Amino acid sequence: MVRNTSKAKHWIGFASIALLVLSGCGSGNKLVQVKGVAKVDGTPTEGIQLTFHPSDGKMPSSAVSQAGGAFSVTTDLNPGIPPGSYTVIAIYPDPSVKPTESQRMQGLFEPGPDMFKGKYATKEKGLKVEVTAGTVDLPIELKK
Numbered sequence: 001m002v003r004n005t006s007k008a009k010h011w012i013g014f015a016s017i018a019l020l021v022l023s024g025c026g027s028g029n030k031l032v033q034v035k036g037v038a039k040v041d042g043t044p045t046e047g048i049q050l051t052f053h054p055s056d057g058k059m060p061s062s063a064v065s066q067a068g069g070a071f072s073v074t075t076d077l078n079p080g081i082p083p084g085s086y087t088v089i090a091i092y093p094d095p096s097v098k099p100t101e102s103q104r105m106q107g108l109f110e111p112g113p114d115m116f117k118g119k120y121a122t123k124e125k126g127l128k129v130e131v132t133a134g135t136v137d138l139p140i141e142l143k144k
Contacts, residue, residue: 031080
């Protein structure tokens with residue numbers, strides 16, 4: 001009797017790769033679940049796009065403030081952010097600029113102009129923040 005071991009080897013290889021992917025391939029840093037409130041001139045503000053650029057040059061993390069200015073940081077679609085030093089770029093598209101129905105259907109809508117007028121739009125101009133393993137709340141205070 002001849003057994004087909006090539007199928008078994010194929011499935012073992014597939015399972016090994018899947019396990020590595022699901023375990024994060026040894027990505028190193030654990031992600032810290034960081035939340036906060038983004039405020040503009042002291043007022044919690046919805047719609048602010050935040051990009052957290054790590055000082056080590058690795059992959060940035062991001063968040064968008066929701067109702068009440070609340071945001072949660074994600075990294076590569078996973079909740080959280082690795083501990084470290086960051087420069088936060090903030091862009092606040094004008095919320096009064098709304099897409100037409102046609103633009104929405106075609107995916108052709110461009111967001112409104114930055115209400116900060118580029119004040120926080122580059123790494124040189126961004127806010128400096130530090131995230132530690134104990135960081136839970138990360139308030140972001142911005143001015144127009």
